[in-house]
Amino acid sequence: MEYNFREIEQKWQKKWVENKTYKTTEDASKKKFYVLNMFPYPSGAGLHVGHPLGYIASDIYARAKRLQGYNVLNPMGYDAYGLPAEQYAIQTGQHPEVTTVANINRYREQLDKIGFCFDWDREVRTCDPAYYHWTQWAFQKMFASYFDNKLQKAQPIEQLIQHFEKEGSKDIDVAQTEDLCFTAEEWKSWDEKKKSDVLMNYRIAFMGETMVNWCAGLGTVLANDEVVDGVSVRGGYPVEQKKMRQWCLRVSAYAQRLLDGLDTIQWSDSIKETQKNWIGRSEGTEVEFKIADSDESFTIFTTRADTMFGVTFMVLAPESELVDKVTTAEQKSAVEEYVKYVKGRTERERMIDHKVTGVFTGSYAINPFTGEKNPIWVSEYVLAGYGTGAIMAVPAHDSRDYAFAKHFNLPIIPLIEGADVSEESYDAKEGIVTNSPRKDVTPYIDFSLNGMTVKEAIAATKVYVKEHGLGRVKVNYRLRDAIFSRQRYWGEPFPVYYKNGVPTMIPEECLPIELPEVEKFLPTETGEPPLGNATVWAWDEKNRKIVENTKIDNKTVFPIELYTMPGFAGSSAYYLRYMDPHNDKALLSKEAAEYWQSVDLYVGGTEHATGHLIYSRFWNKFLFDLGVSVKEEPFQKLINQGMIQGRSNFVYRIKDTNTFVSFDKKDGYDVTPIHVDVNIVSADILDVEAFKQWRPEYNDAQFVLNDEGKYVCGWAVEKMSKSMFNVVNPDMIVEKFGADTLRLYEMFLGPVEQSKPWDTNGIDGCHRFLKKLWNFFVKDEGVQVSDEPATKEERKALHTLIKKVTQDIEQFSYNTSVAAFMVCLNEMTKIGSKSREVKETMAVLITPFCPHLAEELWQLLGHNTSVCDAKWPEFNDDFLKEDSVKMMVAFNGKARFPMEFPAGVSAADAEKAALANPQSEKWMEGFQVVKVIVVPGKMINVVLKK
């Protein structure tokens, strides 16, 4: 019997569906294990061979855990909302839902061919109302919450309202957009609109007037992680800063918890570091500076409180509200002109060239330590969005201040012993402080930092600032609130209507609010978002339902929000929904949450490090505060699979001809390299006839072949993409070699976490291995098996394999597992093993990797249950013990020859025997033995001296 993988794979895929082999239920008698892949966005291009890499790795893990007796949850779904479907809709008029569903079906078809153990009964789609019901619900909960800084926890907004009614904004320590001050009387005197505006300052989901990344090309705002180098990640359109009213999530409130949580989870250092950078915690001091000849003052933030005595000027961000207050009449026009200039510069321009620009405001600030008057400048190098938007400049110890001081000829005062600041600033936070204070400026101050290290000086200054009421210790974060609305159609609608300008939540019982139909997916003629095209999009408050826009009277029928939610809304809590996907009463039941807890193993790419993986951690922490999620961190262990790059092939056309020259003959010709479809190239040899058929313009192509009469192509590693013609489709590989070979080969390619180019050429080795494995089990007449127990030799090979594979699966080191299988099979074939013990064990061990083949073999061995329900073999160390032990005899660390000893030989005996060995004499000639080191089972090292 031949290894007929097509038949075997089809047969078992069908059986798995019929028998619901992978259906998962909450089973309290078993320990749970939750494996999850980042769900895909179903793009129109379908899956390429790189996509399943992570799915295969996690599938292997999931299957192994199941064999080890765990109740494994391994679900799959689709991140179905997204820009490409909408862009496509705009171009073609095709409803995004239609294309999305078509893409999903194609994905499913491709996934099914690879033999995953997904429980498809639990599939979720973010665009399904039954799913986004709970996205809308979570948003409403965030709207109804504020963040208590003391408790570090979300609280119902009613509590805060009660506080306002009693004491106004006094004594609150909460996450807020700005520091508002009002009394209880003031609060009570305000109308609904004003109260609503004030509460927005505190809500976790709030509407705020903020600087947003406006992308005119896409007609929408974007989150920070959707913008790279001043252009949009999707489409690469320029992005500008614009002030707009938008829905936001107060992610920044959770900054400290997001940071602390990183210590409790098993993620790679690099991704933790990326998140730490993104959160950007910096501990510093806020110091208040009074403005000379004025009652006004302003606060600056600094991490270098030790440099208070070296301040020679102050700088405000051009966008700062202080600029107007501070500017004197004489400087007014100059400042205005400068602010105008800065506004005209795009984010991208500011990012690329760090020009030294700025203007003097005419005012001075008084250094609270020295009483010195320092000029206040305005410059674009100070950012409005970080700290207080104002800084104290210490040119001697900050390179940016230094550049500014040099440019505008401002004084530079060094504060660290031995620091030479004639050419550049001394930024390092080390050294001994001097000039603090300078006796010529402040002869009487009772405070000195001189002689301290920088670190001591920072600490001392903090104490001084606090005691003298000059400021306070402050922690700043770079992490900004997430802008949560998009001016797009294809996204979750907000369950919000506007009651006389006040954003009001549609009652929870009326959710979900379904995405309305529109004629056109573009913004309306009046510039409103696409939902403005919907004709049935108004909220009837009395009848609690959506009605036609024409009925809007702003008494009982009100307009509904036209914005939709961004892509990350639906992906931020989907892992919870898998635990209880059909629940229509809640996001998930208490029981499901208690049973499944959180994702034990999460597999996905690093590209989500600052997007999805921050948002979902935030979202989960919020739900944890509500008591919905039972674990503070959603993903306990994270594995980042590498990217599979494409290996492109090139043909070389001689310029101005239709003649193509082989790679090894191309020197001497003036050629243009042209990408050629890798699917008509095999081992870099072009299929010339297929090439002629590939495109009409190549029908009559001529070729300069090499000496062997072949056309050799050039190659390069590039991103796998359609335009490079280097996309390798998994379906084709499955068709040619089978899913089990594909699975095995993807793992064999190298460590899961490493990026590597796809190379179909190596796949033969894995395919051969499976054929050999098949032949080992099945000879012409049928399965060869004897019920005699395995021999000592067989057990040794077998248990070496069990040990290796069991370890490797925990460590995601699948490439070495495959190698171990190959070695073991060779051994067994050599022995000619027929033992049932050997064959059954090997069938179970290969199950996670090649489930179809394993099922078939299991059946051939006479079982009528699925191999998925078999038991993972127990490793027994006794079988690995040897009668004799081999040790290398080394001289001065250099190994020379092996020696065999009886097992358990003593170090002294081994040493004696080694020295007495005739072979040793040659190496010891002319030397003296200094000492002998015996490493049991490994090495006997003889240290020699002349």
Place this chain on the structure above:
RNA sequence: GCGCUUGUGGCGAAAUUGGUAGACGCGCUAGACUUAGGAUCUAGUACUUCACGGUGUGCAGGUUCGAGUCCUGUCAGGCGCACCA
């Protein structure tokens, strides 16, 4: 500039965590069986040397009886952050 990470044959990569470097696969070489081979099997394959041997894990040092592995410095590639005070 700061942070993380990776450097091992012609290629993808291993190395029990400090103990025979290059497992396993691809490729290549030779042979066998074949009408044929892009099928299968067998043997070989880091470099160098006729050989004994010598040299080899980006580079330069160090610790150690012994270093791919640990330490210091340095170079190169990849990723992240970046006028963050």
